[in-house]
Amino acid sequence: MDEFKRTYLRFCKEVGVEPQESVLTQLQEMRGTAGGSRLDLAGHSLSVDTCAVLGRVLQKDTLFTEVVLSDCMLSEEGTKLLLSGLCSNATIKILDLKGNNIRGTGAEAVGKMLVHNKTLRRLTLEWNALGVWDEAFSIFCEGLASNSCLAQLDLRNNQINHQGATELALALKRNSALQELDLRWNNIGLLGGRAILEALQKNHALVQLEMTGNNIPSDTLKALEQAVEHNMDRQSTLRESRSRSQVLSKEIQNLKEEKGRQFLALMETIDKQREELGRSNRTSSVRVGQLQEALNERKSAVNSLTAKLQMTEAALALSEQKVHSLGKLLSQANAEKAELLDRQAREIAKEQEVREQEGKLLREVNSLTEQNLQLKNKVEDAERRCKAQQDQIFELKKELTNTTAELKLRLSQAEGKGVQNSPVYIIQRVIRGMLVCRYGPLSRMRIPSLQELSRVKAAGVAERAQAEEELGKVRAQVRLEEQHRMSSLEEKLRAARQSRDESQAHCCQQKQTISELQAKNSQQSLEMDGLRRRIEELQQEVIGKEQEKVAEVSRVRVELQEQIGHLQAEKTAQGSLKEKIAALEREMKALSSNHREAMLDKESEVASLLERLRLRESEMQRMREDEAQRASFLQNAILTYVQGSPIGHYSPKK
Secondary structure, three states, X not given: OHHHHHHHHHHHHHHOOOOOHHHHHHHHHHHHOOXXXXXXXXXXXXXXXXXXXXXXXXXXXXXXXXXXXXXXXXXXXXXXXXXXXXXXXXXXXXXXXXXXXXXXXXXXXXXXXXXXXOOOOEEEXXXXXXXXXXXXXXXXXXXXXXXXXXXXXXXXXXXXXXXXXXXXXXXXXXXXXXXXEXXXXXXXXXXXXHHHHHHHOOOOOOOEEEOOOOOOOHHHHHHHHHHHHHHHHHHHHHHHHHHXXXXXXXXXXXXXXXXXXXXXXXXXXXXXXXXXXXXXXXXXXXXXXXXXXXXHHHHHHHHHHHHHHHHHXXXXXXXXXXXXXXXXXXXXXXXXXXXXXXXXXXXXXXXXXXXXXXXXXXXXXXXXXXXXXXXXXXXXXXXXXXXXXXXXXHHHHHHHHHHHHHHHHHHHHHHHHOOOXXXXXXXXHHHHHHHHHHHHHHHHHHHHHHHHHHHHHHHHHHHHHHHHHHHHHHHHHHHHHHHHHHHHHHHHHXXXXXXXXXXXXXXXXXXXXXXXXXXXXXXXXXXXXXXXXXXXXXXXXXXXXXXXXXXXXXXXXXXXXXXXXXXHHHHXXXXXXXXXXXXXXXXXXXXXXXXXXXXXXXXXXXXXXXXXXHHHHHHHHHHXXXXXXXXXXXXXXXXXXXXXXXXXXXXXXX
């Protein structure tokens, strides 16, 4: 769409014409709505310059397949310029020129476009005036006659009279591509209807014809409908016969190709089997020679292997003696190994006892540490209580000092006044008594608590020192015992490892020698067994090869006989197929001849029907003329009667 718009603007610039705004707007809308392959400018008034530019653009356009220019108020010149560009267009298949008042020059341009355009399939010319000018409409009909691609033509409301219908009938006689024609609401009349009916006798492609609103008698319309139906039947029978003939020809061709392929495949298989038979004979002879040579070689190899077998048997006896002696050495090494294992077990038991004693000592140390922690907790509790009591004593002292100061102040005031028996003095004495009563027990409680705290601290220090002393002794003793035991265990372990390594090395050496001897013995025995089996296999292979050779020769003979039988059967089958093909061809010829005869019969029936129709029409025409003559005679008689009667002398009343 963008390319079409750019081309339109470029041609406008080349011609020096201002692009029409409505056309640009419509192109933009079509771009936004993804118009695809349909150019719709319906309802937009197009000027002559715009038509000229559009004609040049559509001349080489490959995007649009449908162009709608209905109700565009095209002028004669604009229509000519636009359709001149469509003459060489190769993509547009649908063209709508409805409601543009095309006449004269426009009709001629449409005819020229139909002559040159080879892709247009449907043309809509409704609501125009093509039939106004007879010469222009005849040119249009000439273009329609020479066109070979248009299938649908809409000529509704084009003011076509009986002369235009006659020209159109001549064009239909020459046109063999048009299938649908719409001529509704024109002025064709009886003569035009007869001309089109006569054209349908030669035109067998038109299968749909609309003739409503043309002042044509009903019998003519029925005859036109029958002719169109006859064309439809003819087209359907032609299509069926063509499809059947195509199917039959395809089947015959497929059968010929299939049989040709089968024959070629059969010949190829025969050639391949012959080649394989020759190759198998050559290979079998070569194999027999090779097997004979291999048998001779194997015999010599068997003789050499028997000599080697005797030598290996002597070596095997010596190796068995060595194995017996090495077995004795191995039993001694196993006994020494068992003794070393017993020693190691006893040493491990001793080590477990030492570990148990160490665990006991560790548990004692843990219990002592727990007791020490309990004593520390007790000391901390006593210190906290002592501190709390000291805080209470400090607070009480503070209160006492405050109260004593206040009382001294009041006492000094009271003494200054010289009143000993005053209430203040009495209160002072009471307060002193209360203080003595209150702080006396506290002072008495303080002394034993301090003593108990000092005693607990001393006991804790003593117990802690004792526990640390015992712990140090235990640790020193444990260290000494561990060092002594570790040194002794290391010496024993070193000795045990050394003896174990020696015994293991000796055992490994003995095992290695024994395994080597056993491997040699097994290898020699395997070689002997393999040689025996190989000799037996070679003998069986020679016998089998001879049997295979005989069987293969017999099988090849049987296969050749079967192939010859198959070839003969296929030959007979091909003969039967050829006969079937000939029968099918004869049947096709008979069907085609029957079809031709049926078509000729139908054509003769149609001709006889048309002749009857013509006779009927002539008879009806004669009857109409007779009736008209009778009516004229009757009218003359009535007039003479009226004129001769006395009533005819009077004038009618107004």
